[in-house]
Amino acid sequence: MPNGSNRTRKQHYVPQVYLRGFAPQYLKTDSEKNKIAKSNYGVFYYDLEERKQSKIAVPVNSICIEKDLYEVTGKSGEIVYDNRLENCFSRLESRYAELRTNIKNKAFIKENYKTNSFLTSDEKLHLMGYMTIQLLRTPTFLNLALKVAKEVWKNDKSEGQLKNIVRIQCLSFIDTYCRNDEMYVDNNKKFVGISDNQFEILGSIIGPMVGMSFMIGVDNKSRLITSDNPVYIRNSNKECLMKGEVVQNDEIIFPITASLCLIMFGGENKDKYPKNCLFEITDEWRKHIFEAMCRTTDRKIFSNHKFDKDELKIIDGVLNDKAKGDTECHILT
DSSP: OOOOOGSSOEESSSHHHHHGSSGGGSHHHHHHHHHGGGGGGGEEEEETTEEEEHHHHHHHHSSSSSTTTTTOBBBSSSSSSTTTTHHHHHHHHHHHHHHHHHEEEEEEEEHGGGOOSSHHHHHHHHHHHHHHHHHHHHHHHHHHHHHHHHHHHHTTHHHHHHHHHHHHHTTHHHHHHHHGGGGBBBSSSOBBOOOHHHHHHHHHHHHTTTTEEEEEEOTTOOOEEESOOEEEEOOOOOOHHHHOOOOEEEEEEOOSSSSSSEEEEOGGGGGGGGGGEEOOHHHHHHHHHHHHHHHSSSSEESSOOEEEEEHHHHHHHHHHHTTOOOOBBTTTT
């Protein structure tokens, strides 16, 4: 159990292992990557708040960080469960790295473009689980949940107590998720060892994902980007998540690496696309994914290259839309 000086204080809300998939170093061969220290992986960024991009790539271990973001504190403000959630995230991220490798290894086989069952059931389940946890672990979500908690408890609890409640209710199930491995869902599709309140939160996110079409896009130019809030979900009711209501998703976009992206469709678009396929990302698709990341980001988007004039034009378009109040309905905006 970590304590004192060996406690991880700077905690990533977008994992380093995920961000490395968007670094120039990730495009090298496996043998070349084995010689590169993880600390040397870097990404370029564009800050939508300051409207400027980085001149050089910045280390992935220096971004998407908040101090003690996942710690539960006692009455005097002391940390009572040193790095418990942080350690759970580490196990989850190791599993994600393995999943990403498995998808990458079969995504560049030409014959697989013909299949209508590209992802296995376990792969789809783990992608849904990972995206759900990624949504829940962001400062955006935790602050939104804190706002709701304040409305529920009024002045009955302190700010510190409410922060603890939010972390316990929204994130403590991750320990169960990691310990149960593939067995975290029982025969009745219920999450094992998870409270009713936690199940309600999970169900409001995962529920609409079930039954959507899954598509893995391959970008042979390796120019896909991501953001500090990398799961884009468009649906018909942005209040559904915190109310625990299951509302149908229209679209989900989750870039996996600069070369791979998960795209899911529901609603009216579900039947317009194959349900479980591999496809090549065109310039039009790349632009669509780029715009989605600009819309879902809290502040910064990340890439393995400096943003060119066409990409900067897309950013300006999204910022202008936001300035006019013309935003799409995303579950966390």
